[in-house]
Amino acid sequence: MNGLKNQILQAVHTDLADIEGALTANLTTEVNFVSKVAGHILFSGGKRLRPLLMVLCARMCGYRGDYAATFSIIFEYLHVATLLHDDLVDDAQKRRGQPAAHTVWGRESAVLTGDFLLARALSIASRTNDMRIIRSIAEITENMAQGEIHQIQKKGDITLSESEYRDVIRRKTAVLFQGACRVSAFLANAPESMEKALADYGYHLGMAFQMADDLLDYTQDSQTLGKICGADLREGKLTLPVIHALNSASPIDRSAMIQIILNPSFSEDEFQHLVALLDQYGSITYTHHCADVHILAAKTAMMSFNDSPSRDILLKIADYAVKRKN
């Protein structure tokens, strides 16, 4: 597992350095405070997965220009903007092991710095002179907002179906991954078949990534995770493991689960009891399986490209997405 992570990191070392450089270089503002708040979350150890996907996909499509790293950060800015807004929405206290921005600088600053990052992402995108890229950004942002709102509406709703869950994670996560990959094809002026294959890869990777993320809440300790365990459930967010278990459990176990779910201040023991039930009803395994199915589809989409070092890393990233521990 760590071997896989190291292989990826070694191969993309220079790209990650370029991305970091671009993230800093484009964060200049006339109001210094904005850079400070944005920098707090932007430079707190993010994986840079979304920009990295764009850089690798662009290279695989034959892009040889100098601006892949610059344009790739559009997707990190968009991502961080939504983190700022979402943490506030969830009133999350921690993010990436650090206090969440709104707990340090107030809700106001978090909202407005998010807005600023959205705007800056758009400003960078406009330099591509490619309206398809602008359209992608509009589509991504609309979807992310709608997905997040849908999730809020369904908070604590134990009737949330698996298909509703899939629709939520598609909007709030997969669409951004898909966009980062698809836009690289626009940048490289690649044929439509490549654009479609990359969109498929990004979509399935994003779906699997979010499912794996939702699993971590039930399988990892708080320290590894960098945020409080069972946090999703405390916020009333029902994710696939719980949805599956609710649909599979005996009436007695189902009642026990619902009692825990509907009480946001459940104890550690109650949480462990719930995790045991998820395990018993095969819900952890089922969620792993669903994520694996998406990873297989992501890798299949890659098969339409010739073998190359970039493709190799993109395949490894797909494997890593469902095996990571934080």
Place this chain on the structure above:
Amino acid sequence: MNGLKNQILQAVHTDLADIEGALTANLTTEVNFVSKVAGHILFSGGKRLRPLLMVLCARMCGYRGDYAATFSIIFEYLHVATLLHDDLVDDAQKRRGQPAAHTVWGRESAVLTGDFLLARALSIASRTNDMRIIRSIAEITENMAQGEIHQIQKKGDITLSESEYRDVIRRKTAVLFQGACRVSAFLANAPESMEKALADYGYHLGMAFQMADDLLDYTQDSQTLGKICGADLREGKLTLPVIHALNSASPIDRSAMIQIILNPSFSEDEFQHLVALLDQYGSITYTHHCADVHILAAKTAMMSFNDSPSRDILLKIADYAVKRKN
């Protein structure tokens, strides 16, 4: 005064109807709740001034296409998105005489619906296929976020200078007016000289509009205003009348003013005492004068255009901007 308003409304009756139609037609979403929250603030009696400016300016530039109303709503969506985020920032309880969106549906929905409207504005803008328009939107959004953050940082800061105040209102208000006017020139493929004249008109109109708005807090009763009187000051927002008075008052009056300003729960009597001091030191008159200077500049910018019914209305709007009562 009412005569002026009626003259404007009569002349733009059809345009306003087209704008309303476009605002509704473009608010379709897959998550119905989003339309509902957006609609609450969007259809609560806004003046539609920003889209109207775009429609009129485009016509004055010779635009004869069918899409002025559609593209003009970009600026109402942007405006409403910032209202949603700002009301939350200020924790304002009322907006346009209605309960503010976040007090009805929660902060989360207000933030995310704002994000959605920003994205939808961008999506509509992308249909223009004009990257200059996209760049304008990025610039507007960056500026608005920075202006608002700057204002928050300076909350309750009695050393705020007039030039800082001018910078804040430029970013948070004038840049959007300027953008609405400038973009019409892009849409009409007008020469650069027209673009610059329209940008000047919009900028000065926006500055005057905000100064007039800031005055209302000290000159109008709550009922006419549709929100609580003295609200700016209770939030710690120092605007031009107060800044001017602090710089002009005797040490004793200055202390009295500072005492009121620094106590957000000042009484109605204290507020009336402050208003009397603003009056005594000519600060109301001074702010009116500053707004008038901008209106003169706005109207001067219009003089580079030939006489036309659209220009006539734009001139009347300039007069109205500083004479309105809400």
